[in-house]
Amino acid sequence: RVPKTIFSGIQPTGIPHLGNYLGALKNWKKLQDNEESSTRLIYSIVGYHAITIPQPAAKLKQERRDMMAALLAIGLDPHRSIIFHQDQISQHTELAWILNCFTPVNKLQRMTTWKSKIATLKNSNDVSEIDDNALNLGLLSYPVLQAADILLYKATHVPVGDDQQQHMELTRDIADQYNRTYKARRYFPLPEHLITPASRILNLRDPQSKMSKSHPLASSRIMITDTDKDIASKIRSAVTDSESGITFDDVHRPGVSNLLTILAECEDSTPQTVAAGLETSAQLKEATAEAVIRTLTPIRDTFHRLSSEHTYLDQLAGRGREQAASIASDTMQQVRKQIGL
Numbered sequence: 001r002v003p004k005t006i007f008s009g010i011q012p013t014g015i016p017h018l019g020n021y022l023g024a025l026k027n028w029k030k031l032q033d034n035e036e037s038s039t040r041l042i043y044s045i046v047g048y049h050a051i052t053i054p055q056p057a058a059k060l061k062q063e064r065r066d067m068m069a070a071l072l073a074i075g076l077d078p079h080r081s082i083i084f085h086q087d088q089i090s091q092h093t094e095l096a097w098i099l100n101c102f103t104p105v106n107k108l109q110r111m112t113t114w115k116s117k118i119a120t121l122k123n124s125n126d127v128s129e130i131d132d133n134a135l136n137l138g139l140l141s142y143p144v145l146q147a148a149d150i151l152l153y154k155a156t157h158v159p160v161g162d163d164q165q166q167h168m169e170l171t172r173d174i175a176d177q178y179n180r181t182y183k184a185r186r187y188f189p190l191p192e193h194l195i196t197p198a199s200r201i202l203n204l205r206d207p208q209s210k211m212s213k214s215h216p217l218a219s220s221r222i223m224i225t226d227t228d229k230d231i232a233s234k235i236r237s238a239v240t241d242s243e244s245g246i247t248f249d250d251v252h253r254p255g256v257s258n259l260l261t262i263l264a265e266c267e268d269s270t271p272q273t274v275a276a277g278l279e280t281s282a283q284l285k286e287a288t289a290e291a292v293i294r295t296l297t298p299i300r301d302t303f304h305r306l307s308s309e310h311t312y313l314d315q316l317a318g319r320g321r322e323q324a325a326s327i328a329s330d331t332m333q334q335v336r337k338q339i340g341l
C-alpha cells in the first residue's frame, strides 16, 4: 500500500507573492503541522519548469536559492518535509519522457495555459509577426513534466491553486492510462487535488485576473518580502467598487471579495465573518493592510536572515536531494521493469 503522500511544487521565478503564499505555501506549512507523522510531505522547487521561459543563468541560480530561503521562511521544516530542487533529480525528466509517450498532443494543445500563452503572444504582436520560436516544445509538454513530478513520488494528494485544475486532471488521466497499459492496477495512485479557500487570489489592480508574477504592474501584487509601507500603499490602491457597505460576493464584487478573502486568510477566519465588522472600503483596506503586515513581517525577517546563507541553503538542498532521489530511483526501477526497458 502506498503511504499518504503529499507533493507540491513552486517555480523558482522570483520571490513568491501573496497569491502563492495564501493559495499554496501557507497550506504546505499547515499540512506539515497537522498531518500524522506517517504522511510523507514532499515539496519541490521546480527549476525544469522555470526554463520553459528563457532565464539568464545567474538569475535562475539566485532565484533557486531565494526560493529555498522563502520555503524555510514560511515555516517548512527540513526535518519533517522533504524540500528539494526538482532539477537535481534526473528521474523527473526520465519519467516525463515515458509519460510523453502516453499523452496525445491535442490534449496538450487544449490546456488553457498553452492557449493563453498563444493569446498573449498574439496580443503583444501583430498576428503576422508572432514569434513562433517562443512556443517551444517544453512549454507545450510541461504539464506532462508536472505529472511526472507528482507520480514519481506516487503522491496521493497535491495542494495547488485552482489554476492547476486541468493539469491535475491530465495527471490522473496519464496515471490511469499507464496503470491500464501495464495491468498494474493502482500502481500510480490517482492523486487528489487539495484546494484551499484562497486558491485564487486576484490581481489587486484588475480583480478579473489572478495575482501573478508576470503582470507588468508591480503594484498589482504583494511580494512576501514587501515592506510595511509597500503593503499598505498597494492595498490602498486596490480596485474596489462604489456599492455601499462591505459584503462578500465574489461574482458581483470581485475586488471587495478578494480583499475579504485575503483578510480572512490572514486572520484564520471566513470572508463572511470578517465582512460583518466592516462598513466602508477604507476600513476594509486598513484592516487588510494591518493583517497582511502582521502575517508577512516574520516571514520577511526570516527570509532576509537566510537568503545570504548560501552554504546553509545549499547544504539543505543536498539533503533534500538525497531523500528525494531514494524514492525517485525506486519508482524508476519499477517503471523500467514494467515497460521492458
Ligand code: ADP
Pocket (backbone or CB within 6 Å): 009, 010, 011, 012, 013, 019, 020, 021, 022, 023, 024, 159, 160, 161, 162, 163, 164, 198, 199, 200, 201, 202, 210, 211, 212, 213, 214
Ligand atoms: P505563478 O503562477 O505566480 O508563476 P507558480 O506557477 O510557481 O506561480 O505557482 C505556485 C503555486 O501558487 C501553485 O500552487 C499555484 O496554483 C499557486 N498560485 C499561483 N498564483 C496564485 C493566486 N493568484 N492565487 C492562489 N494561488 C496561486
Ligand code: NA
Pocket (backbone or CB within 6 Å): 163
Ligand atoms: Na501558476
